[in-house]
Amino acid sequence: MEKELRLMKGNEAIAEAAIRAGVDAYYGYPITPQSEVMEYLTEQKPEDRSGMIVLQAESEVASINMIYGAAGAGKRAMTSSSSPGISLMQEGLSYIAGAELPCVLLNVVRGGPGLGTIQPSQADYFQSTKGGGHGDYHLITLAPSSVQEMYDFLKISFELAEKYRNPAMILSDGAIGQMMEKVELDDPVSRRTEEEIINDFPWASTGKKNRERNIITSLELDPAKQEQINLNIQKKYREIEEKEVRFEKVQCDDADYLLVAYGTSARLCQETVKLARDKGIKLGLLRPITLYPFPSKEIATMVNDRVKGVVAVEMSSGQMIEDVKLAVNGKVPAEHYGRFGGMIPSPEKILEFLENQIMGG
Amino acid sequence: MTEEIIIAGFGGQGVLSMGKILAYSGIMQDQEVSWMPSYGPEMRGGTANVTVIISDERISSPILSTFDTAIILNQQSMDKFEDAVKPGGVLIYDPNGITRHPEREDIEVYQIAAAEEASNMGMNKVFNMVVLGGYLKVKPLVKMDNVIKGLKKSLPERYHHLLPVNEKAIKRGLEIVQEYKKN
Amino acid sequence: MEETKQDIKKPENLVYKKTDLMTDKTLSYCPGCGHGVIHRMAMEVIEEMGLEEETIGIAPVGCSVLAYEFMNVDMQQAAHGRAPALATGIKRVFPEKTVFTYQGDGDLAAIGTAETIHACNRGENITIIFVNNGIYGMTGGQMAPTTLEGMKSSTTPYGRDTKKMGHPLKMTELVATLPGTCYVTRQAVHKAAAVRKTKKAIKKAIEYQKAEKGTSFIEVVSNCSSGWKMTPVQANKWMEENMFPFYPLGDIKKPEK
Numbered sequence: 141m142e143k144e145l146r147l148m149k150g151n152e153a154i155a156e157a158a159i160r161a162g163v164d165a166y167y168g169y170p171i172t173p174q175s176e177v178m179e180y181l182t183e184q185k186p187e188d189r190s191g192m193i194v195l196q197a198e199s200e201v202a203s204i205n206m207i208y209g210a211a212g213a214g215k216r217a218m219t220s221s222s223s224p225g226i227s228l229m230q231e232g233l234s235y236i237a238g239a240e241l242p243c244v245l246l247n248v249v250r251g252g253p254g255l256g257t258i259q260p261s262q263a264d265y266f267q268s269t270k271g272g273g274h275g276d277y278h279l280i281t282l283a284p285s286s287v288q289e290m291y292d293f294l295k296i297s298f299e300l301a302e303k304y305r306n307p308a309m310i311l312s313d314g315a316i317g318q319m320m321e322k323v324e325l326d327d328p329v330s331r332r333t334e335e336e337i338i339n340d341f342p343w344a345s346t347g348k349k350n351r352e353r354n355i356i357t358s359l360e361l362d363p364a365k366q367e368q369i370n371l372n373i374q375k376k377y378r379e380i381e382e383k384e385v386r387f388e389k390v391q392c393d394d395a396d397y398l399l400v401a402y403g404t405s406a407r408l409c410q411e412t413v414k415l416a417r418d419k420g421i422k423l424g425l426l427r428p429i430t431l432y433p434f435p436s437k438e439i440a441t442m443v444n445d446r447v448k449g450v451v452a453v454e455m456s457s458g459q460m461i462e463d464v465k466l467a468v469n470g471k472v473p474a475e476h477y478g479r480f481g482g483m484i485p486s487p488e489k490i491l492e493f494l495e496n497q498i499m500g501g
Numbered sequence: 502m503t504e505e506i507i508i509a510g511f512g513g514q515g516v517l518s519m520g521k522i523l524a525y526s527g528i529m530q531d532q533e534v535s536w537m538p539s540y541g542p543e544m545r546g547g548t549a550n551v552t553v554i555i556s557d558e559r560i561s562s563p564i565l566s567t568f569d570t571a572i573i574l575n576q577q578s579m580d581k582f583e584d585a586v587k588p589g590g591v592l593i594y595d596p597n598g599i600t601r602h603p604e605r606e607d608i609e610v611y612q613i614a615a616a617e618e619a620s621n622m623g624m625n626k627v628f629n630m631v632v633l634g635g636y637l638k639v640k641p642l643v644k645m646d647n648v649i650k651g652l653k654k655s656l657p658e659r660y661h662h663l664l665p666v667n668e669k670a671i672k673r674g675l676e677i678v679q680e681y682k683k684n
Numbered sequence: 685m686e687e688t689k690q691d692i693k694k695p696e697n698l699v700y701k702k703t704d705l706m707t708d709k710t711l712s713y714c715p716g717c718g719h720g721v722i723h724r725m726a727m728e729v730i731e732e733m734g735l736e737e738e739t740i741g742i743a744p745v746g747c748s749v750l751a752y753e754f755m756n757v758d759m760q761q762a763a764h765g766r767a768p769a770l771a772t773g774i775k776r777v778f779p780e781k782t783v784f785t786y787q788g789d790g791d792l793a794a795i796g797t798a799e800t801i802h803a804c805n806r807g808e809n810i811t812i813i814f815v816n817n818g819i820y821g822m823t824g825g826q827m828a829p830t831t832l833e834g835m836k837s838s839t840t841p842y843g844r845d846t847k848k849m850g851h852p853l854k855m856t857e858l859v860a861t862l863p864g865t866c867y868v869t870r871q872a873v874h875k876a877a878a879v880r881k882t883k884k885a886i887k888k889a890i891e892y893q894k895a896e897k898g899t900s901f902i903e904v905v906s907n908c909s910s911g912w913k914m915t916p917v918q919a920n921k922w923m924e925e926n927m928f929p930f931y932p933l934g935d936i937k938k939p940e941k
Contacts, residue, residue: 147525147534147654164777173540193776197769198802205766205799209773212760213740213781217773235763258540319563320521320536322528334778345758345774347738347781355752357743357761410561484564 144325150290150316151176153323154220154246157294159186160328164215165193167206169225172258173314174248177220191331200225204232204245211241212356214337214344216298220246222314223264224255226272233307234273238358240373242301244294245279246310248317251482259482260314260404265459268309269432276370278377280308280384281431283402287321289429300384302340304376311431313455315404315484386429387438391417395424397494398442400464401453402428404484409453411487416494423494431460439467449498450474453490455483473498502557504642505565509550509582510574515629518655519572520551522633525651526643527555535563548577555642572636576600593635593678603681611639612681618673627670634674645671705731705756712750714821716916718906719747721873722815723754725883726784729890730757739782740774742767744796746788747821755786765796768803771810782890784811789830790820793855797829800855807864807898811889814855814901817908818927825911829853832930837911852930856903860937866897868937872905872928874920885935897939905931 148156155177158166166186168178178196186192197203203219210217221229226247236243249264251257266272268281280300284290290312297308338346345354360366388406391413392398401409406427416423426442428435443450449472452461458476468474477493479485506523510516520536527534537552552568554560571582573594579601586592588607596602597616613635619628637648652667705727711720730739736757743751745764752759762770767785775783792800792814803810819837820826826839830852834843844852860868867889871882882904889900905927907919914922 145528147521147528147536165773167773195772195776197772198798201766202769202772202799202802205763205769206773206776208762208766209742209760209770210777211773212770213774213778215777217777231763232766239761314540315537315564318538318540320524320534321560321563322534345740345760346778347736347740348756348758349737353756354758355761356759357752359749359761404564407560408562408564414561486566487562 146323146325147320148287148323149176149318149320150284150287150312151220151248151318152180153287153291154294154310155180155184156325157291158218159184159190159192160326161295161298162190162216162329162331163192163218163298164331165195165207165210165217166219167195167197167203167210167217168219169197169200169203169221171222171225173250174220174222174246174317176317177246190328200228201232204229204236207243208232208236208239208241211236211243212239212345214332214341214346216331218244218246218294220248222248222250222258223252223261226264226267230267230273233279234271234275234277235358236307237273237277237279237373238275239356240305241307241356242298242305243307244297244301244310245307246312249311249313251480257482258314260316260455260484261480261482262313262403262405262454263456263459263480264311265431265454265456268311269434269463277373278306278432280304280306280380281311282308282386282429283311283431284316285403285406285427287316287319288323290316291323291325304380306376306380311403313404381433384430385433385435385437387435388427388429390425390427392424392426392442394422395442396422396446396448397424397498398439398447398450399423399425399453399490399494400428400439400450400460401425402431402460405453405455408485408487409490412490412494415487415491421495421499434463434467436463436467439464440469443468443471448472449494451490451494451498452476453485454478455485456480502642504555504570504640505568506553506570506572507550507565507568507582507585508553508572508574509548509578512547512549514549514574515626516549516574517551519629519633520553522648522651522655523553523636523643524555525654526648529647529650529654530643532557533560535560537563548575550578550582570636570640572632574632579603591639593632593639595632602683604683609639610681611635611678613674613678615674618677619670622670622673624666624670627667630667630670631674631677634671635678636674637671638675638678703728703731705736707754707756709753711754713747714910716907716909716919717747718817718873718904719815721879722813722882722904722906723751723786725873725879725886726786726813727755727757729883729886730782733887733890735782735890738780739784740778742770742783742785744785744787744791746791748786748788748815749822751786765791765794766799767791768796768799768808768810768812772803772806772808775808775810779809782893784813784890786813787815788821789814789816789818789828793829793853797855801859801862804859804899804901805862805864807866809893809896809898811886811893811900812902813886814903815906816903816931817906817911818852819908819911821908821911825908825913830855832926835926854931856901856931856936859899859901865899865901865937866939867892867900867935869901869935870903870905870931870933872923872933874907874923878933892939903931905933
């Protein structure tokens with residue numbers, strides 16, 4: 141059967157994906173530029189379509205904690221927000237990571253710090269990939285660069301979150317949230333039944349029927365035990381780093397120089413690659429799809445093989461560049477180029493930077 | 502084939518929905534499309550613009566600074582986007598409310614009196630469809646039946662009774678668009 | 685022959701048995717504290733109503749942070765003040781389950797005020813058990829939103845000056861004004877009769893939850909001998925003389941028949 145095609149905003153696509161992926165609950169709070177997610181969901185009457193619950197919470201603090209509750213009960217729960225709202229969720233996220241529960245968040249990033257601007261930005265890279273809240277944890281972070289990926293990554297994020305019992309973040313930005321592109325929709329899957337939840341997630345607080353009680357907590361006052369909990373969580377992260385790295389390479393086979401960019405920046409960099417190739421510069425693009433785990437090994441391999449210089453292009457003052465530099469490990473020059481505060485770098489300026497700072501230097 | 506278009510005017514003129522119909526028309530003929538709006542406080546009564554790309558290939562950047570075609574519907578947008586048309590490109594504008602007409606010599610310029618026409622039709626709301634008709638005449642990249650399909654996909658079903666009047670407006674646009682020659 | 689302990693421990697001699705829904709773990713609460721009794725009342729009600737297989741409780745941050753160590757049902761431990769949000773999150777996706785929160789005054793009436801008021805205002809079909817002892821016990825006796833005027837605490841060493849520190853907050857009266865709450869009551873556990881009343885109130889609250897009447901809210905005025913720097917006996921006396929006049933016991937709101 142031919143798949144259904146629709147022209148959708150990124151924010152709408154992820155909402156549609158949620159209904160079709162058997163998500164049980166969306167708890168959210170409005171903030172620009174992602175309010176379309178909850179607007180689309182409420183308009184679609186998901187209670188009728190799939191039985192999915194949509195509730196507008198009193199704050200982002202409440203919504204992440206509603207998710208904590210639902211996730212603890214083994215349900216597929218998600219929220220979406222934009223930078224300042226995601227900051228408010230950090231406490232809840234830390235608890236969710238500590239209690240080892242799966243859930244999915246969407247951050248449609250806007251420029252900061254503070255109230256900042258509502259224009260697109262990538263300045264929440266550190267917050268997403270390095271933990272964000274207190275304690276040693278990571279969010280599995282996926283960065284869509286198209287509306288189709290906004291749709292596809294929702295399901296993938298839940299699968300990863302559930303596999304590793306860890307929150308997953310879809311790190312998007314205002315441009316991808318607001319723009320419309322063609323989306324291929326897949327057939328809906330139904331939500332898990334209670335029996336399936338009990339079977340798939342024996343740890344969930346579903347009521348202690350035919351078993352001992354389940355406790356969902358991130359508290360362990362005994363430091364020796366708490367260290368063991370941390371070691372177990374870290375073991376999980378090493379496995380994630382080993383198995384779940386995703387990236388896309390654009391014209392990398394013969395590349396002398398490399399751009400590393402994700403999300404909207406990666407779209408701009410595709411244009412830069414074209415411009416460079418027209419001028420005879422062998423430029424490639426590595427687009428990390430997972431920001432955590434980061435494709436460090438791939439970058440290291442590429443600079444060992446033939447790449448002579450790397451530019452990390454970000455709509456921030458330079459965050460991912462730190463991971464790029466760790467991967468490059470001083471072998472070749474690696475520099476950051478970016479615009480921030482809601483400004484978008486131009487493909488021409490990216491090329492100019494490469495020529496002046498890396499090739500000329 | 503890749504066509505990069507900016508449509509710019511006041512909020513409320515139907516700029517965004519015109520772009521949406523155009524993008525949907527591209528999907529109807531198996532092309533890649535992107536629709537990138539300006540968003541934010543501008544939406545509320547100020548200027549609005551949308552970048553639409555229709556292409557046979559995967560679209561790289563949805564955010565552009567130069568365009569093959571600019572459709573300009575107020576003076577602010579004229580000031581902002583006339584220079585953004587690529588040399589040899591196309592500028593289509595409604596002279597209604599325009600105080601400074603386009604000055605570039607290296608592009609094709611067309612006028613469409615869409616506001617006047619929509620008013621004559623007694624349907625100010627189909628203004629954007631008249632403009633779309635004008636564009637389709639100048640750049641017949643999407644087939645008319647795909648535009649009608651795109652229109653149907655873009656309009657919520659409760660407005661489907663308005664399809665004929667929209668189609669009529671598009672056809673009027675095809676007829677009334679004309680090349681603008683500076684004296 | 686003298687009767688031994690073994691001879692006495694016969695089923696026919698049994699007059700009282702600890703509910704199986706309390707674990708055997710030794711309570712971590714101070715002598716004289718009300719928490720243990722309130723825990724037990726809640727668990728006895730769940731057991732008597734036969735709801736242990738479908739109950740999910742939410743523990744707060746505060747002295748009762750470890751409530752899940754003692755209550756032998758499925759439990760989740762919330763961030764400080766967020767228990768009503770967790771309860772909402774669970775109840776909305778599992779409407780047939782029995783969901784309750786167990787919170788102290790700092791948790792419910794200070795940091796979690798928004799979560800409390802909005803859960804009550806939405807009329808979530810959950811039961812909130814709110815233990816008010818007028819002080820932050822776990823962190824060492826600091827001022828709570830419910831600390832009485834003039835009452836000493838480690839952060840109001842000269843007594844709560846309402847001009848500087850605001851007034852004691854009557855959350856129970858406040859939530860009673862919200863259309864989402866169905867049953868709002870204030871109880872105590874300082875005497876056997878009061879304990880019985882509290883248990884009855886919890887039972888009613890759970891019944892209203894099962895009948896989907898809206899949020900049921902039980903405040904239990906309790907003591908904190910450690911935080912108040914008194915013996916348990918002094919603390920109960922002080923509570924009767926000072927807390928009860930400001931926080932009077934009794935039902936504040938009942939569902940219309």
